[in-house]
Amino acid sequence: MRVTVFGTGYVGLVTGTCLAEVGHQVTCVDIDQAKVDGLNRGVVPIFEPGLEDMVLANHGAGRLSFTTDAAQAIAHGEVLFIAVGTPPDEDGSADLQYVLAVARTIGRHLSRPAIVVNKSTVPVGTADKVRAAVAAELSARGSDIAFEVVSNPEFLKEGAAVNDCMRPDRIVLGSRSAPAVETMKRLYAPFNRNHERIVVMDERSAELTKYAANAMLATKISFMNEMANIAERVGADIEMVRHGIGSDPRIGYHFIYPGAGYGGSCFPKDVQALERIARQAGYEAKLLGAVEAVNTAQKDKLFALAERHFGGDLRGRTFAVWGLAFKPNTDDMREASSRRLLELLWNAGATVRAHDPEAMHEATRIFGQRPDLVLCDTPAQALEGADALFVVTEWKAFWSPDFAALKAALRAGVVFDGRNVYDPAQVEAAGLAYYGIGRGRSLQPR
Ligand SMILES: NC(=O)c1ccc[n+]([C@@H]2O[C@H](COP(=O)([O-])OP(=O)(O)OC[C@H]3O[C@@H](n4cnc5c(N)ncnc54)[C@H](O)[C@@H]3O)[C@@H](O)[C@H]2O)c1
Numbered sequence: 001m002r003v004t005v006f007g008t009g010y011v012g013l014v015t016g017t018c019l020a021e022v023g024h025q026v027t028c029v030d031i032d033q034a035k036v037d038g039l040n041r042g043v044v045p046i047f048e049p050g051l052e053d054m055v056l057a058n059h060g061a062g063r064l065s066f067t068t069d070a071a072q073a074i075a076h077g078e079v080l081f082i083a084v085g086t087p088p089d090e091d092g093s094a095d096l097q098y099v100l101a102v103a104r105t106i107g108r109h110l111s112r113p114a115i116v117v118n119k120s121t122v123p124v125g126t127a128d129k130v131r132a133a134v135a136a137e138l139s140a141r142g143s144d145i146a147f148e149v150v151s152n153p154e155f156l157k158e159g160a161a162v163n164d165c166m167r168p169d170r171i172v173l174g175s176r177s178a179p180a181v182e183t184m185k186r187l188y189a190p191f192n193r194n195h196e197r198i199v200v201m202d203e204r205s206a207e208l209t210k211y212a213a214n215a216m217l218a219t220k221i222s223f224m225n226e227m228a229n230i231a232e233r234v235g236a237d238i239e240m241v242r243h244g245i246g247s248d249p250r251i252g253y254h255f256i257y258p259g260a261g262y263g264g265s266c267f268p269k270d271v272q273a274l275e276r277i278a279r280q281a282g283y284e285a286k287l288l289g290a291v292e293a294v295n296t297a298q299k300d301k302l303f304a305l306a307e308r309h310f311g312g313d314l315r316g317r318t319f320a321v322w323g324l325a326f327k328p329n330t331d332d333m334r335e336a337s338s339r340r341l342l343e344l345l346w347n348a349g350a351t352v353r354a355h356d357p358e359a360m361h362e363a364t365r366i367f368g369q370r371p372d373l374v375l376c377d378t379p380a381q382a383l384e385g386a387d388a389l390f391v392v393t394e395w396k397a398f399w400s401p402d403f404a405a406l407k408a409a410l411r412a413g414v415v416f417d418g419r420n421v422y423d424p425a426q427v428e429a430a431g432l433a434y435y436g437i438g439r440g441r442s443l444q445p446r
Contacts, residue, residue: 001024001025001078001079001186001187002024002025002076002077002078002079003016003019003024003025003026003027003077003078003079003080003081003187004026004027004028004029004073004074004076004077004079004080004081005019005026005027005028005029005081005083006029006030006070006073006080006081006082006083006084006102006105007028007030007082007083007084007085007098007102007120008028008029008030008032008035008036008039008045008066009046009083009084009085010046010048010156010158010161010265010332011083011119011120011154011156012028012030012081012083012084012119013028013039013044013045013046013051013055014048014051014156014161014162014165015081015083015119015154015165016028016064016081017051017054017055017058017064017162018054018162018165018166018191019187020058020061020063020064021054021057021058021063021166022190022191023063023190024063024187025063025076026058026063026064026065027065027066027067027072027073027076027077028064028065028066028067028073029066029067029068029069029070029073030066030068031068032068033068036066036067036068039055039059039066040059040065040066042055042056042059046330046331046332047329047330047331047358048158048159048161048162048329048330049159049160049162049163049329050162050163051161051162054162070105070109071109074105074106074109074110074111074114075109075111077114078113078114078115078183079114079115079117079183079184079187080106080114080115080116080117081117081119081152082099082102082103082116082117082118082119082120082130083119083120083154084098084099084101084102084120085098085120085265086098086099086120086121086122086269086273087269088268088269088272088273091276092269092272092273092275092276093123093272093273093276093277093280094121094122094123094269094273094276096122096123096126096129098120099118099120099122099126099130100129100130100133103116103129103130103133103134104133104134104136104137106134106137106147107133107134107135107136107137107138107140108137108141110134110138110143110145110147111145112145113145113146113147114145114147115147115148115149115150115180115183115184116130116131116134116147116148116149116150117149117150117151117152117184118130118149118150118151118152118153119152119153119154120154121153121154121210121211121214121266121270121273122151122207123207123273123276123277124204124207124208124211124277125204125207126151126207127149127150127151127174127203127204127207128203130149131149134147134149148175148177148179148180149175149203150173150174150175150177150180150181150184150203151172151173151174151175151203151206151207152171152172152173152174152184152206153172153174153206153207153209153210154210155168155169155170155172155210155213156168158264158265158327158329158330158332159327159328159329159330160329165191166191167191168191168197169197170197170198170199171188171191171192171197171198171199172199172201172206172209172210173185173198173199173200173201173206174200174201174202174203174204174205174206174207174209175200175202175203175206176202176203181200184198185198210270211270211273211274211277212274214266214267214270214271214274215270215271215274215288215291217255217267218262218267218268218270218271218291218292218295219287219288219291220255220256221255221257221258221259221261221262221267221295222262222290222291222292222294222295222298223256224238224242224256224257224258225258225259225261225294225295225298225437225438226294227241227258227438228258228437228438229438230438231438231439231440232437232438232439232440233440234440235440236438236440237438237439237440238258238420238437238438238439239420239436239438239439242256242257242258257419257420258420258437258438259298259337259394259418259419259420259437260298260299260301260302260337260341260392260418260419260437261295261296261298261299261301261337261340262295262326262337263299263326263327263334263335263336263337263339264326264327264332264334264335264336265332265334265335267295267335268292268295268335269335271288271291271292272292274288275288275289275292298337299337299340299341300340300344301418301437302337302341302390302392302416302418303340303341303344303345303348305416305435306319306345306388306390306414306416307348309388309414309433309435310387310412314345314348314349314350315348315349315350316349316350317349317350317351317387317388317412318350318351318352318353318385318386318387318411319345319350319351319352319353319386319387319388319389319390320353320354320355320382320383320386320388320389320390320410321338321341321342321352321353321354321355321382321389321390321392322354322355322356322379322382322389322390322391322392322393322395322398323338323355323356323391323392323393323394323395323398323418323419324336324338324354324356324359324360324362324363324392324393325338325356325358325359325362325393325395326338326393327393327394328393328394328395328396329358329395330358330359331356331358331359331361331362332359332362333359333362333363333366336392336393337392337418338354338356338392338393339366341390341392341418342354342367342373346372346373350372351371351372351373351374352372352373352374353374353376353381353382353383353384353385353386354373354374354375354376354382355375355376355377355378355379355381355382356393356395357395357397360375360377363375379397379398379401380405380409383406383409383410384409385411386409386410386411387410387411387412387414388410388412388413388414388415388416389406389410389414389415389416390416390418391415391416391417391418391419391421391422392418392419393419394419394421398421399421403426403427403429403430403432404430406430406432407430407431407432410432413431413432413433414432414433414434414435415427415432415433415434415435416435417434417435417436417437418437419437420436420437420438420439422434422436424436424439
């Protein structure tokens with residue numbers, strides 16, 4: 001099938017590439033000329049495991065092309081995906097300007113029947129707005145070309161996006177048009193062979209499904225962080241508690257890790273946006289407000305531990321930071337917990353020596369050159385001259401350090417483990433002080 005994808009970010013590029021991989025003819029369109037030029041030269045702008053090889057192979061095979069020419073891209077596709085950003089507006093609601101700009105562009109150039117598929121995460125009712133925006137442009141030029149709008153939210157995880165896209169848990173299709181659903185089923189048939197993954201519903205339910213999924217996941221994290229904060233005050237170890245509750249199949253082990261707070265381009269903005277959606281509908285979503293508040297406080301946690309350890313004065317101290325990306329296997333630093341920690345450390349007069357396996361260029365782009373930030377090529381270099389170590393992102397490369405070497409390198413001999421990746425006893429056996437998240441014993445380093 002002939003497919004057009006608007007937006008070559010994490011969602012658009014991965015979706016377009018996976019659709020090409022199963023044999024569809026895909027054109028990806030973006031307004032970012034440099035990004036499109038790079039992709040046409042084989043430069044993949046984001047780090048996502050497996051993506052680069054797949055982009056190069058499909059581009060080379062002629063199934064995947066990149067352009068800034070929207071008219072040409074619209075002429076190409078029988079299915080037109082919208083996968084552009086929906087960043088938070090000033091009041092936290094989702095900013096639809098990019099989605100609606102694409103809808104208007106489609107209306108201006110559509111020359112034969114097509115299906116417009118909304119893959120961006122959008123407030124309930126956006127399918128109607130997209131429909132109206134396309135229709136308004138069509139009628140402005142006296143056209144009555146038939147088109148359908150389908151809500152098809154995306155559930156991929158950064159860091160595992162290609163795998164999630166090739167083997168989705170479910171494919172949600174929001175549409176009340178039987179022919180549109182049939183076309184979408186044909187498009188997704190190669191991803192649906194093993195068992196039925198397609199869930200068909202109306203557009204509004206599909207739109208809410210995406211927010212509900214992210215809000216549930218964010219809630220699990222904030223719940224565990226709340227438990228961690230209780231655990232450390234009552235002398236319990238949240239890691240023991242985690243194992244204890246995860247063994248109940250109604251709870252499960254997935255996604256119940258306490259830590260330094262959730263970040264990324266989705267959870268923070270989607271929880272906020274859902275709160276606004278509820279408020280506009282006359283409902284105060286108290287639980288969502290609490291999820292967000294717990295997370296905001298949790299992002300200050302590592303700094304608070306350090307401040308306490310060093311008697312409230314971090315001026316002139318140097319800290320090694322391992323991990324800048326908001327989670328492992330991505331270079332994405334949007335809303336990352338590391339950013340809040342760095343900001344607090346800098347405000348307190350400290351210097352940071354940071355390393356991340358993939359996010360160094362992103363850190364350079366965000367922070368530029370500054371005297372209180374040294375970006376280091378290796379984890380070991382980050383330790384040089386540092387008083388203490390923060391582990392902020394649980395990259396596998398950080399899981400088994402040589403603790404004796406850490407002890408030798410760190411002037412004050414302290415480890416702040418923001419993801420509970422270490423065994424406190426092992427760290428302390430090396431003569432280091434250990435602080436984790438919600439580990440009661442860390443109140444009295446031994
Ligand atoms: N990143 C994720 O893990 C993820 C997962 C599921 C859903 N989503 C949702 O998918 C949407 C896209 O997210 P993302 O992370 O891929 O965004 P992104 O910021 O990485 O990419 C968006 C792209 O859209 C392009 N763009 C903007 N306006 C355009 C236009 N008029 N025409 C063509 N291209 C245009 C931008 O230049 C950019 O390259 C958001 O709504 C997000 O909430 C993201």
